[in-house]
Amino acid sequence: MILRTTLFGNVYNFSSVKEVLAKANEEKSGDRLAGIGAASTKERVAAKIVLSELTIEDLRNNPVVDYDKDEVTRVIQDGLNEEVYIRIKSMTIGELREFILSSSGEEIAEIRDGLTSEVIAGVTKLMSNLDLIIASKKLTNMATCNTTIGKVGTLSSRLQPNHPTDSIHGVMASVMEGISYGVGDAVIGLNPAVDTVDSVSNILKAFKDFMNEFKIPTQNCVLAHVTTQMEAIKKGAPMDLMFQSIAGSEISNRGFGINVKLLDEAYFTMKELKSSKGNNFMYFETGQGSELSSEGHSGADQLTMEARCYGLAKRYNPFLVNTVVGFIGPEYLYDGAQVIRAGLEDHFMGKLTGLSMGVDVCYTNHMKADQNDLENLAVLLAGCNCNYFMGVPGGDDVMLMYQSTSYHDIAALREVTNKRPIKEFENRLEELGIMKNGMLTDRAGDPSAFLKGGV
Known part of the structure; x- marks a missing residue:
């Protein structure tokens, strides 16, 4: 050598x-x-x-x-x-x-x-x-929870209805608006402001009730700590996907409050009690630089540590994995050029590992990046068949305080790349008059369709 x-x-x-x-x-x-x-x-x-x-x-x-x-x-x-x-x-x-x-x-x-x-x-x-x-x-990597993600010709989205206080009314207003723009076929998934069993359970139930009432074929998830989610599902909360942030080293995972034994326990708990139908029911998020911030990189570079995240995720056959590529800040990815490079790297590494890979195309406000950098990366990733992006109201997450892809961006990216949502989801939106032949109708963006008397 x-x-x-x-x-x-x-x-x-x-x-x-x-x-x-x-x-x-x-x-x-x-x-x-x-x-x-x-x-x-x-x-x-x-x-x-x-x-x-x-x-x-x-x-x-x-x-x-x-x-x-x-x-x-x-x-x-x-x-x-x-x-x-x-x-x-x-x-x-x-x-x-x-x-x-x-x-x-x-x-x-x-x-x-x-x-x-x-x-x-x-x-x-x-x-x-x-x-x-x-x-x-x-590279085409498909996975099945309630529906199947990753089929050629599709571009899916996570509906991210975050709220600064987890108000059910506020959260569900965002859900209704997001669905009305054709967003949410990958998952309706909230980052909780309050990580408690009761709050997580209530939000999961609200998502599931909405999905059942309006026959929306998708998955629900609340991105709380895995231990909170395990307690919630053991108490009967309807959970389609179980989430956890992961890192590429044992030390850094310890900083997240997890280890392989705990993830194994979460996997088998979910396998027994999940409300979803398919064999892929885990969801992981990653991001270059997390090991450095938790002093767990062992002298290795952030790209190699990120690849190791995907090696760990592979153990659990997840439905969703995404890198939150520009979220940590300029200490790890300084500007738009570095964010674009990292997004392309992470997407490729996840796909080569065999994962159903998405990207949270995003940046923080103190980074030397802007909306044009975000849109450039999104178009590049959509062109190489990224499985899914985030759908955030206005592209501005009011709870996590960062910029990501909006409901409107998802529609535009599908139009530019001639892609469509997951078929069952699209069919249901056609029945609701929100989509037709893969395009949004004049009714898109009107959440009153999901209020009493609206349908």
């Missing part, structure tokens, strides 16, 4: 695979903050050259966090398909990139279970933005 190269007469030596991965990463403010990024463009290119010549076996044998010290590493390594791995282990990361770009989605899917998260991160670092778009578009 050679960790050095000569470039323009200069010799570049790297101490470890971890350092190669970090310095081969595209520039991110988080890596600079951690002191692990490339010092110059030349050093970055040198690291990419070295990385391209390392093999899948080299990266598998050198995880960025030791197997004996980290349960996320153990989940990723122990979950590998050894038969597939043995077949491809001598392929270099450069050759893997060429294989992905020249092969069909079906051919790529045949080898992905032999790739560790470090390998997936490594090949991502060798790709341009356009490479990531081309490769992502090939």
